[in-house]
Amino acid sequence: MSLEELFKEIIIEHYQHPKNHGHLDHPDAKSEGSNPLCGDELQMEIAFEGDRIKDVMFSGNGCSISQSAASLMTEAIKGKAVGDARRIMEEYKHMLQGSTYNADMLGDLEALSDVKKFPARVKCASLSMAVLDQALQQKK
Secondary structure, rough: OOOHHHHHHHHHHHOOOOOOOOOOOOOOOEEEEEEOOOEEHHHEEEEOOOOOEEEEEEEEEEHHHHHHHHHHHHHOOOOEEHHHHHHHHHHHHHHHHHOOOHHHHHHHHHHHHHHHHHHHHHHHHHHHHHHHHHHHHHOO
């Protein structure tokens, strides 16, 4: 199996069986965003424990890229310190822009690396990052 095929499988798996999909009972932060070009809608809720992301959930509708990106992003940041989550988001942004990035820091998020070849889809892949950033800004 090629790396490209593996990445496609990861994206499909996270789209068909998203991780961290739903709502938290008592979130400390909430945010939402949309991508009108594709019709993607995304909401994210976070519970903090000190400086750590204790739990994170997302909900919404949209294309396979936006929804799998949200699933992958929540998996990547869950349990991490807020600063580490921000570093993951920064590396993810570099990847989507076609810049040099730290693949080890991204883990399975790297499955979305080919999205950069399709500029119209970059907004789909970056929606979860924008919504997450808004939610993290609510952390005091």
